[in-house]
Amino acid sequence: MPEENASAPLLEKVYHADCPGCKVDRWKATNEGIPFRELFYVWLVTLCTALPISSLFPFLYFMVRDLNIAKREEDIGFYAGYIGSSFMFGRALTSFLWGILADKYGRKPVIVFGVSSVVIFNTLFGLSTNFWMAVSTRFLLGSLNGLLGPIKAYAVEVSPKKHQASALSLVATSWGIGLIIGPAIGGYLAQPADKFPNLFPKESIFGRFPYFLPCLCISLIAVGVLVACIWLPETLHTHKETRDHISYDPLGASEDGSAFKVKDEQTERKKYPSEENLFKNWPLMSSIIVYSIFSFHDMAYTEIFSLWAESDRKYGGLSFSTNDVGQVLAISGFSLLVFQLFLYPPLERLFGPVSSSRIAGVLAIPLLSTYPLFSMLSGAGLFVVVNFASLLKNILDIIINIGMVILQNNSVEQHQRGAANGMSMTLMSIFKSVAPASGGALFSWAQKRQTASFLPGDQVVFFALNVVKLLGVLLTFRPFLTLRNEPPST
Structure with missing residues (x-):
């Protein structure tokens, strides 16, 4: 009864004065609002992580051509796939390690190191003079950039429980915007000596290195984010009693709001005995696998879209310039921001992360099936149709990604969240490292x-993308995908 709950003694959580994690928890215990400042830092770091990943796709076709590695025009997509894959291959090798380091030494050191790697190696990529320099700088950028896993854990830990879904939505929003604005920067600023000869003469560094300007701009953004990291509070607990004492979630109130719930972490582990071993935590592993399959699709689509749009109409493309592709992706990025801020939270509350992901996956399949028909259009009609399709496709993808991230972070306790996100990043990066090479090879074969x-x-090409999307949708159903509060199917 409410009266009994109100009179029950409350167990107070012990806060340690020198523990940065306790300082954050104390703030959450007394503030139910959204931590705007901390989430702003999360937004900046996530944006910094996402910008260099796909900023090269609008000019990658032309960069490979200028590096003179492809003997025929039809082979450009093949070599472009290797440059696109090198970043994700590097990240696949180190993501789990960065997650472990974030759990041991803190989220902030890993975040600062990752942002620093963006400043250095993204700049060097823009100065690439041959194919292998481009591949190696992208590989080092991916292997030393362990930001995304820790920043997801950080977003959850810095937010009160009722705002955690919004915090993860913010990460996915910033990530999605970065993956859209990055190509927009690459599209508008690549080859500046050709587009703006009065500002960038052929003899200048930007004339000799036509793809340096977009990389430099992103690196300068990363410098600003690196300065902002000075004020980034640490969330990791540093005292030994963190995992042993009885604690409560200060915002885990009962439905009538009359009393706080008390949670014994050791009791929770008895309910879910496999949580200590992440590989035996099937709710976590199943959500990571589904997330990785959808990520493979998204990365392959990102590479293929730019190659397809910029290829000649005689090969079924749209003959777009880097400016045209950049403009399409910029419009999609702005629409993603509006959608995530105002429409996704009520959508998630209405359908939940799993159902909303299924609906988005199903709707994306007929949408992709229409893409080969776009080459029949021209002029303003083509511009409107491509922008609408790109906008809708990216919104559907971001709905799926947020849903899977929510499931992953709900599957583990705080002390394992960094490692869990690192594991997710590792498997996702493996899939994403294969996706550009596979997509580029498939695109090159299709043109022949x-x-x-x-x-x-x-x-x-688009039929193959739909097959992957369909597989991901099917795996969101039981018995494969299991939620934490459900026993695994036997």
Whole structure:
């Protein structure tokens, strides 16, 4: 009864004066509002992480051409895939390590080191003079950039429980915007000596290195984020009693709001005995696998979209310039921001992360099926249709990504969250490292079969993307995907 709950003694959590994690928990115990300042830092760091990942895609086609590695025009997509994959391959090798380091030494040191790597190696990529320099600088950028896993854990830990979904939505929003604005920067600022000869003469460094300017701009943004990290509070607990004492979530109130719930972490572990071993935590592992499959699709789509849009119409493309692709992606990025801030939270509350992901996955399949038809359009009609399709496709993808991230962070306790996100990043990066190479090879092969009787040209490319998306949707159902409060199927 409410009266009994109100009169029950409350167990107070012990706060340690020298523990940065306790300082954050004490703030959350007395403030139920949104931590705007901390989430602003989260937004900046996530944006800094996302910008260099796909900023190269609008100019990658032309960069490979200028590096003179491809002997035929149809082979450009093949070599572009290797440059696109090198970042994710590097990240796949080190993401789990960065998660462990974040759990041991704190989120902030890993975040600061990752931002510093963006400043250095993204700049060097823009100065690449040959194919192997481009591949190696992208590989080092990926392997030393362990930001995304720790920043997801940080977003959850810095937010009161009722705002954690919004915090993860903010991470996904900033990530999605970065993956859209990054290509917009790459598209508008690549080859400046050709586009703005009065500002950037052919003899200048930007004329000799036509893809340096967009990389330099992103590196300068990273410098600003690095300065902002000075005020980033640490959230990791540093005292030994963190995992042993009985504690309560100050915002885990009962439905009538009359009393706080008390949670014994050791009792929780008895309910979920496999949580200590992350590999045996099936709610976590199943959500990571589904997330990785959708990530493979998203990365392959990102690479293929730019290659397809910029390829000649005789190969089924749209003959877009880097400016055209950048403009399409910039419009999609702004729309993502509006959607995430105002529409996603009520959508998640209405359908939940799993159902909303399924709906988005199902809707994306017929949308992608229409892409090969766009080459039949021209002028303003083509511009409107491509922008609407890109906008809708990115919104559907971000709904799925946020849902999977929520499931992953709800599957573990705080002391394992960094490692869990690192594990997620590792598997996701493996899938994403394969995606650009696979997508580039598939795109190159498709351009050579324009007269095939079955799925000619680019039709086979978008058909393959739909097969991957369908597989991801099917795996969101039981018995594969299991939530934490559900027993695994036997």
